[in-house]
Amino acid sequence: RRYSITVVTEAGQLQNGRMIEAQTAPSAVSNITASSRSSSSLTLSWQQPEGDVDALLVTFSSNQTIIQETTLPRDAVSFSAHQLTPGSAYQVVVTSRSGGLTNQSEVTVRTAPTPASLLSLSPSSFGDLLLTWSPPAGRWEKYRLFLFDGAQQIVSTVLDRDALNFSFPGTSLTPGKQYRAVNPTAVHAARDDFLKVYWRHAAGDLDRYVVLIRYNHTILQNKSVSAGHNECAFSSLTPGRLYAVTVETWSGGDLLDGAGAVLVNRSVSAESRSERLEGLTSGRWYRVKVVTLSGGVPSLFATTAEGQTRPAASSSSLSCSWAPPFADFDSYQVECRRTDSGELTSVLKLASGVTAVTLDHLEAFRNYSVTVRVSSAGLMSLPATQTTVTLIDRPPIPPPSIRVGDKSSKVTSSSILFRFNCSWFSDTNGAIKYFAVIVAESDTNEFLQPEQRHPLPSYRDYITNSSIRAYQTDYFSSRCPQDADTSFGQVVEVNLGAGGDRLGGACDRYHDDDLYQRESYGRFCDGPLKAKTSYRLSIRAFTKLFESNREVSQPLFSDTYLSPPLRTHSEPLGGVVEGLSAGMFLIGMMVAVVSLLAYRQRLRKVAVQENPVVRMSMWKEVPASGMYVGVRSNRRITSPVKAGHFESHLNKLQADSNYLLSEEFEELKDVGRNQTMEVARLPENRGKNRYNNILPYDSTR
Template sequence: MTVSWVAPISDVDYYIVYLNETYNAQVAYPYNFSSNVTTQLFIGVVPGRSYQISVTAYSGVNSQPSAIVTQRSFPPQVNVTITVTSPTAMMVSWVAPTSDVDYYVVYLNETYNPTAVKLFNVSTLKTKEFTDLVPGRSYDASVTAYSGIYYQPSAIITRTTLSSYIVLTITNKTTTTMTVSGTTYLPDSFSYWAYLRETDSGNLVTTFPIYSNSSTFTGLVPGMNYSVSVQASDGSVSYWAYIMDRTYPASVRDFSCFPYSTENISCSWSLPDGVWSMLYLEVINGNDLLQSVGIFNNSLEVYTMYSLNEIITEPRGNGRTNLTFAMLGRLERNTEYLVNITTYSGKLFSKTLQGKAKTVSAPPPVSETVYITTVQNQVTPSSLTISFSCSWFQNTNGDLKYYTVIVKQSKGTSSESPEKRWPLSTYSEYASGSTNVYQVDDRVYPSECSNPNSVVSVQIGTGRTSSSFSNGPLKQNTAYRISFRVYTYLPNVRSVRAGGVAIFTDTRFSLPLMTLLSVIGSSGSIVGPVVGGVVGGVLGALVIIVGGVLLYVRRERLNCFKRPDSTQQTRRKWDELPAIPSGMKKDVGDASHKADNEYMNSDDSVYEDLDNGKPQEDHHSGAPSKTGDDAKTVDSSDPTYLAPDNAYVIVK
């Protein structure tokens, strides 16, 4: 309420304004104002209440009051709500603050026909029901409060009456079920039938009579849009009610993600059951959403949105993304990412599935000066033992997890590296003559390399087999060039199916390394490798002695003359032979044969689960393996000798 007054001609020191309720003179509010104020707004008055106001001017000890003015404040603006109670009725109600209101006028008119007005004067009640309305029609309602000659209208509220005498609502739904509840405003003489149809095709799914106010449809298709209609009939008249909704879409199946490269991970899945409109993927690192991918069922394009609202549109068959596969890029190396996938059908979405994958490390750095040599005195006709230095490869781009040996039959000396392909050819392909380069089995990186200054012996030509790869025997008297391949990442089987590739670095091929030459005896058996020097002479003498003894025994057996003491004479001739050093009688292959058996029974694999198998480092004592022509079974009566420097003789 605003009070104004006109200042007198004489000088005034100040004013006092008196404000009190008309019907309660004891409630008075005096206010003191300076002489230059002639108007004042009073707040906190009760809406619609009558007040008496006067102003007294003061000059020194003298004062002069004004006449008393009676005035009512404006009535309040009420808050209106509308409740639709039936297809032909609605209830208008309102709430007002503490106030003095003489009466209310309630207005109701059709929204699109303002002249069709219904109004009522209400003095004490704060609700009013309007009946005989048109079903399904929109109405505007407002309430105006009157206090004396002053009035205050409310805001206009719009509501629509029920379109049918039957009101349907979806109270619950899943991927395969939908529960429909109904409220009827018809007499009990009516009976009800429910019909369920596929909205898009119009095909009738099921129909049945309704005996309660709730019915559940089961066995529905995930993500499908359905229409439910209910018919009410008493034999002479029928009413219909309709409602439409869809079931929740199903999640994709078999969702998983794999490392692919230093800046990519790949995810694959099987399509969800039922109907769906979009598959939505999110790539998350920590709390940051890095990118989102939308794959639409009815579109041939894929939409990828990166941070900073950068959107890229690509064809769906671009080799990176299709309906069951997505390649997610622009990532940091050696970093784990969370990937979410959600199925959408219309505005509904499925439960979100999560997968994790880590980008792979970069290829390991390799030294520029790598000299690959054989271990002294550990070369045979079928194998080479190579010194591997742990200092050649660095782990600055990630852990050194696996390694393999690449073998090339060549006498060349040019500086070259193996083909950057994984995997390379196998030993069986080399043995068939289709290639001159092959790799042995992929192995766990040597544990000895925890000390970067360590040197590990690796034997090539052991005959061991792991998965489809074999470390088969080498050819005698043949030049081979060797390269080491070290991995920071090896994909497992599922990752390979998704397109994952190994991350590795190769050394350059070594200079040619020769296997030894084997000499074939007159009987067709292996006499032994030629090593020359004193050892060769001893071996030659040994072969001559043993050969002479065998010829003597053979001649004795063929002698047709009977000699009573022939057995004793033969035994004495054996006793007269020079003593064989005991150290030369040891079976050459026991140690390596045992190692071979242990390896052959292990679970080593070319893929990432190598960690679950036995370590594949090839650290040998230097004894050659019993593989191919290097080892033959001999009768227990035949002596087998181990010659010095790993040369050995088998006599038959």
């Protein structure tokens, strides 16, 4: 199109201008296709160019010699050329003109060859069959001959273009039987949009053949052929065009990679409408075939689809691609900046043929802006900008000084109560989604991290297998605030070994004093720790663990360094040594009681004479979970002691190494035994009790 440009100069109220005219180059036609109805003609069609065009010029040339040249009106979208040489290749140029400027599109086309003529198949005196023919008009490269016994092909051969006859050996023929010889040039003469393919049978067992025909790496048609056949025909093709045909052996519903290797062969139900294929290689091209089966018999036709998996993503890089502009230009300029700070991270200058680039050395979970500009003769176009966020990565590893400490932990014989802070893990590589506690049985004090493996064994594995020295709890959601300033003081309290629901729940439950396994829980649970055993703890933080409600195979996590050894206490009267010691102590006490029985009775009589004592038996019934439990007491109820007699009374109680005083104190142990403690014994509250043998009453908790 021609444009007028005026430049005006001004001085005060006066103006003066100069005008110049210029014209842009016309656009070229696109999508040129060729078709043929005979071996000496071709019909071209194309898409009309955009913008203003004065006329179109179509030129046919062969071996750099112009054969035909025709001028067409600007709105023409097709052209037919006649009197061409069969089987010849032509270079076709469609030029669009506007003023003195031109633009052109080129394509190479070929006319279909003509068939051989005067075919004759006759027996010879030696028992052979002799095939003769006359050469076709135009150009051709070779002959391909076939000999058929009915529908079965028995001979297939290729001959040089100068051959005019061929003898089929009689050793492979049956005397007196009728045979059919085929020259593909003659067969295809009536339909030059038709292509027939033959092949030899493959060795081994197979279900069928799949034949695909491609043009410019695009699949145009695909057909399924039973295993007993070795030919296939394609129609509605463009005459003279070069196609690529692939014949594949096929069995079942397979996933094949680009090399044709079968990767997946599986069956799905008739109700299925989709199937997820996993474990593939990133960035690789795959082909999927789906075939229906009924009663174990597969269909002869299959549906084929092709696709490419996404390239491997990275938390430190971005892959960018774009479509080139519809204009002339020299190069691209690509810039990458941090969106929050505007910091320029990279600037690249790329050639005009490049339409994709990978930007490396970026930070994880950061927002970046990528700008692409086009450069032409030193001038830059307006920017095209896209903003995106890099993928998350595993959290930064906390320093060795940040770990579970022994001073802030409370240890019992079967549990460890400890705390950790949300600020231990930075969210620079992504928000922390889940936590888990790693428990290692160890008494060393080195700065070590847990085994970098996921998942680790469970508590059940640790208890049942003595070779396992470390296990993990269940995952629990992070409730840490996203704001770093707020999360600094956020403390998470964990009671390991108490069977809390946060760590997966108790592995065992108690009901009517009978122990049974809790099978309803998942693979991870929280059971009691071993007594008198050293444990080292670590916190595992996840930025990526679940995706689409399914646990990913390679989660992103980091661990704190293992804590100093935390040794659990011994159980009361637990173990063989403690049991023997307790037995010996009881035997000694029984002997002492028998030897001092008479002496104790005498002292009690004296005490009764000076301070009368009333002995009474109390029976009190209290309700407990719908039942009444009787609590019997035989505690002595004494009368008040006068102040003047208190010193002598105290001396009597302190006699014999405070025997009467200690006996009176021991009687106080039964006080409160008639009060219920049902709430503290509930499974959901067991982990909240500070001590296992000291429980709060229902009336005072």
